[in-house]
Amino acid sequence: LLAKQLVKGSQKLSIYMGEVGPVWSYPDQQLDCVVADPKKGSKMYGLKSYIEYQVTPNTTNRPVNHRYKHFDWLYERLLDKLGSAIPIPSLPDKQVTGRFEEEFIKMRMERLQGWMTRMCRHPVVSSSEVFQLFLTYKDEKDWKTGKRKAEKDETVGVMIFATIEPEAPDLDPIEVEQKCDQFSRFTKAMDDGVKEILTVGQEHWKRCTGPLPKEYQRIGKAFQNLSSVFNSSGYQGEATLTDAMTAAGKTYEEIALMVAEQPRKDLHFLMETNNEYKGLLGCFPDTLAVHKAGIEKVKEGDKLVATSKISPQEKVTMAKRVSTMSYTLQAEMNHFHSNRIYDYNRVMQLYLEEQAKFYETIAEKLRQAHAQFTTM
Amino acid sequence: LLAKQLVKGSQKLSIYMGEVGPVWSYPDQQLDCVVADPKKGSKMYGLKSYIEYQVTPNTTNRPVNHRYKHFDWLYERLLDKLGSAIPIPSLPDKQVTGRFEEEFIKMRMERLQGWMTRMCRHPVVSSSEVFQLFLTYKDEKDWKTGKRKAEKDETVGVMIFATIEPEAPDLDPIEVEQKCDQFSRFTKAMDDGVKEILTVGQEHWKRCTGPLPKEYQRIGKAFQNLSSVFNSSGYQGEATLTDAMTAAGKTYEEIALMVAEQPRKDLHFLMETNNEYKGLLGCFPDTLAVHKAGIEKVKEGDKLVATSKISPQEKVTMAKRVSTMSYTLQAEMNHFHSNRIYDYNRVMQLYLEEQAKFYETIAEKLRQAHAQFTTM
Numbered sequence: 001l002l003a004k005q006l007v008k009g010s011q012k013l014s015i016y017m018g019e020v021g022p023v024w025s026y027p028d029q030q031l032d033c034v035v036a037d038p039k040k041g042s043k044m045y046g047l048k049s050y051i052e053y054q055v056t057p058n059t060t061n062r063p064v065n066h067r068y069k070h071f072d073w074l075y076e077r078l079l080d081k082l083g084s085a086i087p088i089p090s091l092p093d094k095q096v097t098g099r100f101e102e103e104f105i106k107m108r109m110e111r112l113q114g115w116m117t118r119m120c121r122h123p124v125v126s127s128s129e130v131f132q133l134f135l136t137y138k139d140e141k142d143w144k145t146g147k148r149k150a151e152k153d154e155t156v157g158v159m160i161f162a163t164i165e166p167e168a169p170d171l172d173p174i175e176v177e178q179k180c181d182q183f184s185r186f187t188k189a190m191d192d193g194v195k196e197i198l199t200v201g202q203e204h205w206k207r208c209t210g211p212l213p214k215e216y217q218r219i220g221k222a223f224q225n226l227s228s229v230f231n232s233s234g235y236q237g238e239a240t241l242t243d244a245m246t247a248a249g250k251t252y253e254e255i256a257l258m259v260a261e262q263p264r265k266d267l268h269f270l271m272e273t274n275n276e277y278k279g280l281l282g283c284f285p286d287t288l289a290v291h292k293a294g295i296e297k298v299k300e301g302d303k304l305v306a307t308s309k310i311s312p313q314e315k316v317t318m319a320k321r322v323s324t325m326s327y328t329l330q331a332e333m334n335h336f337h338s339n340r341i342y343d344y345n346r347v348m349q350l351y352l353e354e355q356a357k358f359y360e361t362i363a364e365k366l367r368q369a370h371a372q373f374t375t376m
Numbered sequence: 377l378l379a380k381q382l383v384k385g386s387q388k389l390s391i392y393m394g395e396v397g398p399v400w401s402y403p404d405q406q407l408d409c410v411v412a413d414p415k416k417g418s419k420m421y422g423l424k425s426y427i428e429y430q431v432t433p434n435t436t437n438r439p440v441n442h443r444y445k446h447f448d449w450l451y452e453r454l455l456d457k458l459g460s461a462i463p464i465p466s467l468p469d470k471q472v473t474g475r476f477e478e479e480f481i482k483m484r485m486e487r488l489q490g491w492m493t494r495m496c497r498h499p500v501v502s503s504s505e506v507f508q509l510f511l512t513y514k515d516e517k518d519w520k521t522g523k524r525k526a527e528k529d530e531t532v533g534v535m536i537f538a539t540i541e542p543e544a545p546d547l548d549p550i551e552v553e554q555k556c557d558q559f560s561r562f563t564k565a566m567d568d569g570v571k572e573i574l575t576v577g578q579e580h581w582k583r584c585t586g587p588l589p590k591e592y593q594r595i596g597k598a599f600q601n602l603s604s605v606f607n608s609s610g611y612q613g614e615a616t617l618t619d620a621m622t623a624a625g626k627t628y629e630e631i632a633l634m635v636a637e638q639p640r641k642d643l644h645f646l647m648e649t650n651n652e653y654k655g656l657l658g659c660f661p662d663t664l665a666v667h668k669a670g671i672e673k674v675k676e677g678d679k680l681v682a683t684s685k686i687s688p689q690e691k692v693t694m695a696k697r698v699s700t701m702s703y704t705l706q707a708e709m710n711h712f713h714s715n716r717i718y719d720y721n722r723v724m725q726l727y728l729e730e731q732a733k734f735y736e737t738i739a740e741k742l743r744q745a746h747a748q749f750t751t752m
Contacts, residue, residue, distance in 0.1 A: 020612050182610050193602035200594045207591060215583060218576045223724075226569035230720070234558050235713040236396050241721050248724060337611040344606070345617050345749055348599075348624060352746035359739035363732045370728035373721055 013124055015166045015327045020337070021179075022166065022330040024123045031126040033057040033135060035113040038105045041067075051105055053112060057120075057135040064137060068094075071112055073147070077130045078119070080156040084290065085164070085328045086124055087283030087336075089276065091115055114276055121339060129153075166327035170319065176326040177295055183333050184288050191281045194274045201271050205263045213256040220252030244372035251369040255362055266354035273347040277340070291329050294322040389500055391542045391703045396713075397555075398542065398706040400499045407502040409433040409511060411489040414481045417443075427481055429488060433496075433511040440513060444470075447488055449523070453506045454495070456532040460666065461540070461704045462500055463659030463712075465652065467491055490652055497715060505529075542703035546695065552702040553671055559709050560664050567657045570650045577647050581639045589632040596628030620748035627745040631738055642730035649723040653716070667705050670698040 014025045037054040056063040071091055078088045092111035119125045130153070133146035155163065227245035230238060301315040310318070390401045413430040432439040447467055454464045468487035495501045506529070509522035531539065603621035606614060677691040686694070 179610075186605070186609050189605040189608065190602070193598070193605045196601060197598045200591070200598045204591055204595060207587070211583070212588075215576070215580055219580060222569070222573045222576045225572060226566070226720075229562070229565040229569045230716075232565065233562050233713055234555075235710070235717075238713075238717050241717050245720070245724060248728060334611070337609055337614075340606075341611075341614050341617050344602075344621070348621060349746060349749045349751075352624060352742050352749070356739045356742035356746060359735045359742065363735035363739060366728050366732035366735065370725060370732060373725045373728070375725075 013127075013164045015164060015168075015331045017168045018334070020334050022168070022171075022327045023334050024331045026123050027127065029059075031057065031059060031120040031135075033116050033120055035109055035116055037063075038109050051108075053109055055116065055135060060136050062136070064135065066134070068108065068112070070134070071115070074130065074134050077150050077153075078125060078128070081128065081130065081153060082124060082160055084158050085160045085287075085325075086122065086332060087280060087287055088125075089115065089118065089279045089283060110272070114272065118276070118280075118339075122335065161321060161324050161328065164324050164328055166324055168327070170323040171326045171330075173295055173298060173322070173326070176330070177292075179330060179333070180288060180291060180295075184284075187281050187284045187288075191278065194277050194281065197274050198271065198278065201267055201274070205267055205271070208263050208267070209260050213260040216252050216256035216259060220249045220254075220256060223249030223252065225249075240372075240374050244369070244374075247372050248369040251365050254365060258358065258362065262354075262358050266351045266358070270347055270351045273343055277343075280336070287329065287332070291325055294325050298322045389503075389540045391540060391544075391707045393544045394710070396710050398544070398547075398703045399710050400707045402499050403503065405435075407433065407435060407496040407511075409492050409496055411485055411492055413439075414485050427484075429485055431492065431511060436512050438512070440511065442510070444484065444488075446510070447491070450506065450510050453526050453529075454501060454504070457504065457506065457529060458500060458536055460534050461536045461663075461701070462498065462708060463656060463663055464501075465491065465494065465655045465659060486648070490648065494652070494656075494715075498711065537697060537700050537704065540700050540704055542700055544703070546699040547702045547706075549671055549674060549698070549702075552706070553668075555706060555709070556664060556667060556671075556702075560660075563657050563660045563664075567654065570653050570657065573650050574647060574654065577643055577650070581643055581647070584639050584643070585636050589636040592628050592632035592635060596625045596630075596632060599625030599628065601625075616748075616750050620745070620750075623748050624745040627741050630741060634734065634738065638730075638734050642727045642734070646723055646727045649719055653719075656712070663705065663708070667701055670701050674698045 015022050016025055017023075034056045035053050036056070038051050039054075040049055041052045042049040050067050050069075052065045052067050054063045055066050068091075072094075075088065075091050082088060092108055092115065119131065125131055130146075130150040133143070133150065137143040137146055224246050227242045227249060230245065231242045298319050301310075301318060304310045305312050305315050391398050392401060393399075410432045411429050412432070414427050415430075416425055417428045418425040426443050426445075428441045428443050430439040431442055444467075448470075451464065451467050458464060468484055468491065495507065501507055506522075506526040509519070509526065513519040513522055599621050603618045603625060606621065607618045674695050677686075677694060680686045681688050681691050
């Protein structure tokens with residue numbers, strides 16, 4: 001807390017008091033990017049092959065190429081530089097086998113997109129030099145130079161706090177502590193809630209892609225079998241019934257396929273969002289612990305001064321720095337909350353919309369099958 | 377086949393050639409009855425109690441009361457009197473325990489209704505004296521007298537064939553044999569088809585009333601839990617989200633209840649109809665075997681005459697009688713087919729209609745839940 005903090009360059013991060021408390025200052029135009037078009041590339045005369053993704057930021061609209069290991073490099077840089085103040089969620093898992101399978105590539109791309117979107121949305125991350133380099137490097141040389149520079153960057157770890165300038169008076173430590181405790185309880189409870197959704201969702205996924213469609217298929221087959229038995233009756237004038245029964249059977253086979261396909265259309269996004277949040281929530285306990293330790297130190301301040309372990313001036317500096325940490329943490333908490341509200345609002349809407357469409361389509365198909373029977 | 381056949385009374389059953397072959401002559405007005413209003417009665421100063429059902433035929437519109445054992449008595453009489461020619465389906469099972477439970481009484485009533493409806497639809501059964509007695513007896517005395525008379529009725533077993541008068545020339549035994557073989561194959565195949573539907577339906581029923589609603593309930597709970605975690609965030613202005621998420625969660629709990637209730641509304645009737653047909657189909661092998669034996673005897677006719685075991689006149693009588701049996705069987709086959717077409721058309725329509733409504737209601741509920749979220 002008392003280490004010398006040198007700040008090179010002009011990048012200052014400001015926090016101001018918003019309606020909900022301390023908030024980051026957000027840019028007017030939200031940075032965004034599209035991760036797309038995965039292509040197989042190779043190196044060393046084809047001895048090594050890899051997948052390269054095209055990343056296009058909305059600022060330049062010029063695509064740059066990146067491999068997974070570049071994303072991983074970016075993650076490490078962000079963690080070093082900003083990790084003490086900002087929870088940087090992990091990248092999607094590394095994987096050794098099946099790296100070139102289409103399904104895997106698609107899934108990884110989707111998750112890299114999710115991660116990039118989240119990073120773009122963060123005002124501190126998105127405005128950082130290394131992040132900008134990643135998105136807008138001009139050529140191979142530019143990238144290499146920037147990479148070296150970023151790796152040599154000494155403003156890492158707790159140094160981040162020296163670049164943050166809260167535009168408000170120091171915070172009341174007791175109030176801050178209460179807020180932190182509340183947030184700590186909240187993240188734990190949310191972690192449980194998110195895990196519950198993931199567990200239930202996984203089971204539901206299994207049922208929807210396993211036994212349930214098999215059952216609808218069997219119902220469909222049973223109707224069709226009975227229909228073909230009826231067809232063999234030799235009795236006249238039951239073609240309308242047998243045609244309708246066959247159609248009904250086929251409808252249930254179609255429903256079986258729909259049921260099995262549906263989780264990819266809705267449950268998938270609900271699961272992905274909750275998975276992302278599971279990762280994000282996992283970053284908070286550390287951030288909160290670091291902050292708590294700072295607060296404790298400040299509380300001990302008077303005692304430390306009395307026993308001449310620190311000077312009164314140092315106590316003031318310490319309090320100032322912890323206050324900055326508190327501002328940062330609260331800005332992060334508020335950033336988290338506003339994103340959470342946005343994300344869950346979006347994913348719940350998507351889920352319910354797709355679910356409603358799904359049931360409407362089934363109902364429609366059943367109505368069509370129903371219409372084939374003779375009204376009596 | 378050569379037994380003396382005395383026919384008392386004037387009741388003659390006619391068969392004529394319809395478009396589909398031999399058919400019974402059907403009454404202009406279809407007999408029907410309603411089985412309703414089960415009431416607990418008692419006998420012997422309350423020592424014995426029983427359930428009495430009200431049976432109201434559409435001819436008199438006057439209700440009569442009957443206990444299960446009366447239905448059973450009727451069944452036995454019909455079996456004795458008509459069973460050689462007409463498959464009389466068994467009554468719903470006897471049951472010893474739980475006879476006075478509401479669920480059981482309701483189910484038995486429904487099945488007695490199904491049985492009575494089927495009997496009413498049969499022109500031979502519905503016009504028989506004993507069936508009419510059952511539906512239209514005037515008072516206790518009338519019932520007792522009729523009962524005794526019916527029990528003494530000697531026109532039972534194969535005697536029924538003597539009361540049948542096909543209004544057409546004798547049938548070609550070879551053609552009849554082919555038709556019977558086809559029908560025999562058909563009933564076996566239909567029996568398999570019906571059993572398949574029953575098996576699949578039973579499994580589907582279990583899933584719909586067991587694990588599936590539990591899963592929807594858990595999804596609903598998970599949404600509500602996350603919503604109440606969100607509520608504890610201390611962050612301002614997320615009431616719209618948490619209210620909407622709670623509503624979504626409750627919607628899934630409602631869907632859980634709907635899913636669990638649905639089989640009673642549609643699958644139930646599909647199962648009952650197929651159960652009835654399973655019973656009905658079980659009656660045919662015997663009827664067909666009796667008929668086949670008759671045909672074989674007639675085929676041996678020339679040999680029997682040659683070895684003087686029967687006279688030529690007797691051979692003619694025998695052929696005539698077997699021809700009547702063939703007419704009867706074919707009228708029954710056609711009766712079965714036309715009823716089957718009617719019943720399956722009806723039950724499939726009901727099933728699909730209810731299923732469509734079910735999915736429409738779910739979709740509607742999901743749309744309502746969806747509308748509670750903020751559009752962004």
